[in-house]
Amino acid sequence: MPTDTEVTPEARGEEGSATVEFVLLAALLLVPVIYFLMLTSQIQAAAYAAVAAADQSAQAMVTATDPASGSGRADAVLALTLRDYGLEPSVAQSTITCSASPCLEPGSSVSVEIAIRVPVPLLPQGLGWDAAAATVTSTSQQPVPRFG
Template identity: 40%
Template sequence: MTTDRPQALRRASRASTAVRRAVDGLRARLATAGGPDDGNAVLEFLGVALVLLVPTVYLVLVLGRLQAATFAVEGAAREAARTAVSADDPAQASRRAAAAAGIALRDQGFDDDPSSALTLSCSSSPCLAPGSTVAAHVEVVVPLPFVPTFVRDVVPLEVPVSADRVAPVDTYRARP
């Protein structure tokens, strides 16, 4: 079986020339096809970035505010219970607890009235009796940021955040 080598080389040369012509033609068509669409990629990128970026930034703002509220109510409940059990009488205990809760709430940027956000309860009839416990419950309502008031009137757009803490009254303290 002998093949005619020059004939095979001519066929391969013709095929490679045809492929080169096809590639050159495709390059020419691609070079002229993109003319009227120049610059659209920038606009598309900006549009997609806005659609994705604005909700993401809003979500970060909302989650940050909710986390601040969580820190505020946890700290307020802990400090309110601790200061209440160290007081000498129940009236002084509520004043001290409200002051401590107010400091903890203001520290995280919440200007809520501590006396309305705080609820104290005692486990025994004489509150602050040795061996009893004092429970503090703090609740703050966090409005969602940048929501207009006319929408708030129709749909409740706020998240309540609360925390509870129980502190024991020292067993060996003198009776009030």
């Protein structure tokens, strides 16, 4: 009868394999989880950026004196807001819509829609692939002040 310190011939070939199996399984399970968290955080950052950019661009537009300078201010605010969230301005498209025929007529409103394409994480962008994980949109509407 073998004692506790003796190793049986059947168990001799399995020494140390638990560590290797644990490391292999941990790597196989951890890599997709980390990739999913990266993708989710990029989509969430784009959602926050879209809301902030739409709201701030609409406010910049309605406080301008003329539509041309308002459009330029809205584009500058859009680029600044996207950079604050770690995004390049090239991934976003903005659409400005006015409710009145002269765009900044007192009492009318200005609507700004922002669409941000979220790229697939860790995919090289220079290869010509146009892959986006999601497109996040946000719309903000601001009234033009009646009395300046």
